[in-house]
Amino acid sequence: MKGLGILRTIIGGFAAYELLKLMKAGSKQVLRPPGASDEDEFLALCTRCGKCNQACPYKSINMGNSTMGLGLGTPFIDARESPCWLCEDFPCFEACPTTALRDIEKRTDVDMGVAVIDKDVCIAYQGMRCEVCYRECPLIDEAIKLDIYLKPDDNIHAIFGPVIDPEKCVGCGICVHKCVVDNPVAIRIQPREAGGLL
Amino acid sequence: MKKWLIARKLVQFFIILLFLSPLFLVEVAGTNFFYGTLSSSEIFGIQLSDPLGALSVTLASKKIVWGFLGSALIVFLFYLVISGRVFCSWVCPVNTLLELTDSLRKRFKKLPDVQFNLNIKIQIAVLVLVLSFFIGVPIFEIISPIGNTLRNLLFVWGIGSFILLAIVLFDFFVSKRGWCRYFCPVGGFYSSIGKAGQLRVKIDNEKCVSCMQCKKVCFSHPSILDPAINGDKTYVTSGDCSLCGACIDACSHEALSIGLRPYRQKEYQIEITNEVKGEKL
Ligand code: SF4
Ligand code: SF4
Ligand code: SF4
Ligand code: SF4
Ligand code: SF4
Numbered sequence: 001m002k003g004l005g006i007l008r009t010i011i012g013g014f015a016a017y018e019l020l021k022l023m024k025a026g027s028k029q030v031l032r033p034p035g036a037s038d039e040d041e042f043l044a045l046c047t048r049c050g051k052c053n054q055a056c057p058y059k060s061i062n063m064g065n066s067t068m069g070l071g072l073g074t075p076f077i078d079a080r081e082s083p084c085w086l087c088e089d090f091p092c093f094e095a096c097p098t099t100a101l102r103d104i105e106k107r108t109d110v111d112m113g114v115a116v117i118d119k120d121v122c123i124a125y126q127g128m129r130c131e132v133c134y135r136e137c138p139l140i141d142e143a144i145k146l147d148i149y150l151k152p153d154d155n156i157h158a159i160f161g162p163v164i165d166p167e168k169c170v171g172c173g174i175c176v177h178k179c180v181v182d183n184p185v186a187i188r189i190q191p192r193e194a195g196g197l198l
Numbered sequence: 199m200k201k202w203l204i205a206r207k208l209v210q211f212f213i214i215l216l217f218l219s220p221l222f223l224v225e226v227a228g229t230n231f232f233y234g235t236l237s238s239s240e241i242f243g244i245q246l247s248d249p250l251g252a253l254s255v256t257l258a259s260k261k262i263v264w265g266f267l268g269s270a271l272i273v274f275l276f277y278l279v280i281s282g283r284v285f286c287s288w289v290c291p292v293n294t295l296l297e298l299t300d301s302l303r304k305r306f307k308k309l310p311d312v313q314f315n316l317n318i319k320i321q322i323a324v325l326v327l328v329l330s331f332f333i334g335v336p337i338f339e340i341i342s343p344i345g346n347t348l349r350n351l352l353f354v355w356g357i358g359s360f361i362l363l364a365i366v367l368f369d370f371f372v373s374k375r376g377w378c379r380y381f382c383p384v385g386g387f388y389s390s391i392g393k394a395g396q397l398r399v400k401i402d403n404e405k406c407v408s409c410m411q412c413k414k415v416c417f418s419h420p421s422i423l424d425p426a427i428n429g430d431k432t433y434v435t436s437g438d439c440s441l442c443g444a445c446i447d448a449c450s451h452e453a454l455s456i457g458l459r460p461y462r463q464k465e466y467q468i469e470i471t472n473e474v475k476g477e478k479l
Contacts, residue, residue, distance in 0.1 A: 005321075013325050020333050040334060044259035047251050047266075048339045049237035050353055054220055063353045070333075072340045072358060073349060097238045097245055098255055098266045 023069040030068070030076040031173065031191050033061055034084055034110040035093040035101035038192075045100035048073035055095035058085050077112075079173025079189055084112065086138055086172050107138065113171030113191040115144070115164045122186035127157050133175035133187055134162045143169040162187075202443025206287060210294045217291075217348060235348040236291075237339060238269065245269035249277075250323065250387045254336035257327055274391075280441075281395025282388030286378060287417050287442035291351075292343045292365070293378055299369050311374045316419055316438060319379075319386030326383045338383055379419055379438075392437025398459045399434040399445060401426040405453035412445030412454060432460055 029039060033052050036042045052075050053061040060082040064071045077084055086107050093101045104110060124130045137144045144162050151157045171189050179185045220233045234240050238247040252270030256262060277285055286293050303309055326338045339345055343365050346358030365377045378385050408427055413420035422436035423445060446454045
C-alpha cells in the first residue's frame, strides 16, 4: 500500500467508525431470547447465525431487520405474537455457538425483562374478573399474584388485580401474549436492563 | 465437456439445498442432521463457524470462547490446506447469485468494466476486524451479503436485501465480478491464505499456445493467469485463484489441470503483480 492508499484507508475507516457508532446508539432495545447477556455484550457476541431461531420449536424468535441498526440479523422476540414458552431444555440457548445466550439451567435463571401492567387499561382493575395473565403465567403466584380488595366506594364488587413481582418475573411474555385487551395491551415487557442504552 | 463447471454447479446446488434443508426436512433444528447458516452451522453434531466472523466476534467482545473458535479453526484449516478461495466459487451463495448476474451481463456487450486493485478486499478485511474491535460489534456479520442472502432464504424475506441489490447492480453496470474480485472481505480473508493451498492450477507450457482462452473465463481475475502463461511459473500462484476450474474447461489444448502444488518452482524473473493491468477481455 502506498502513502495515499494508507491515508485513504485511514480516512475511510474513521468515517465508517463514526457512522457505525451512530448506528449503534440507534439499535433499539428489544426483548432478547433467554440467556442474553446485556445489550452491548450481546451485540458484540452474537454472530447473527440464526441458529437460535431455527432451534425454537415455537418459532418465537425473529431476526432483526434494518430498523434495528447494528442489531440487524440479531434475534428478538415479539411477545404479543409469540412469547418465549420457557422450554424445559432451552433449545435456543443450547444452539448458540458464541455464548451470546448463556448461563441458564432452570426457568428461574431466565431474565429477559419484567412485565409491567398498565392499571388504566387492565380490565381487572376496572372491576371485571379477568386474571388471564395470572393463570397463564408459568410462575403463577410467584412472578404474578392477585391483589384482592373491595372496590372503593362500592360494597358489592371486588378487584382481583394482578401484581408483578419484579424479582421473580422472568420476562417471558406469556402474559402479554394472552392478554385479552388490545390496543393498547394492558401488560407489556420492559426488556432487561440494557447496558448503556437506558 | 465442461467437467469442472458441471461439478461446481452440482456442489453449489447441494450447498444451497443443505442450508435450506431445515425448512423442508424438520422444522426444528437439532432434530435435523444440519442446521445453521454460513456464520455458524452444525452438521451431524459438529459445529462449524466462519473464521472471519469468529475473529470479528472475538475482537468485538474481547472474550475468548474456545468452543466457537475451535469450530472456526476446523473451517480455517480446511481452506488453508485446500486453497482459500475455494469457498468463493464452490460454496458462497453470493457468488452463485453473482454468476447469474455475470451470465446476464455477457448478453450486453457495451457495459463498462471498471477495475480496482485486487488487494482492496484484503484491506477491507483488516478494516472490518479493526472496526469490530473499536465499535464492539462484529461489523461485517451485519452487512454481509452472504449472511443476508441466507437470512432472506431462511428467516424472512427482506432482511438486508438492499445490500444485495446494490452489489448485483454494481456487478452488472459498473464492474464485472466487481464485488468478489475487489471488495468482499471474506474473499479477501481467503485470498490472503490462498497462496498456502496445496491444490493449484498447473500449467503444461509445452501444450500452452497462449491463446488466452483461459483468461477470458477466470472467476478471480484474468491477470492471475499471466505468470503461468508467460512461463514464469509452473502453476497459478495467486491467492485469488478459487480453483473453479473454468480455465481448465476453457483450454482446448489441455494445458491446464488441478493438482498438488509442485515442490520446486521454476526460476522466475518477474514477481507476480497484483496491480491491475487494465486489460479487458
Ligand atoms: S426457551 Fe423455548 S420457547 Fe423460549 S425462545 Fe427458547 S426455544 Fe423458544
Ligand atoms: S444462536 Fe447465538 S449467535 Fe446465533 S443468532 Fe442466536 S444469539 Fe446470535
Ligand atoms: S412475563 Fe408474564 S408470564 Fe412471564 S413470568 Fe412474568 S408475569 Fe409471568
Ligand atoms: S468474494 Fe465474497 S461474495 Fe464473492 S464468492 Fe467470495 S466470499 Fe462470496
Ligand atoms: S485461474 Fe482458473 S481456476 Fe483459478 S479462478 Fe481463474 S479460472 Fe478459476
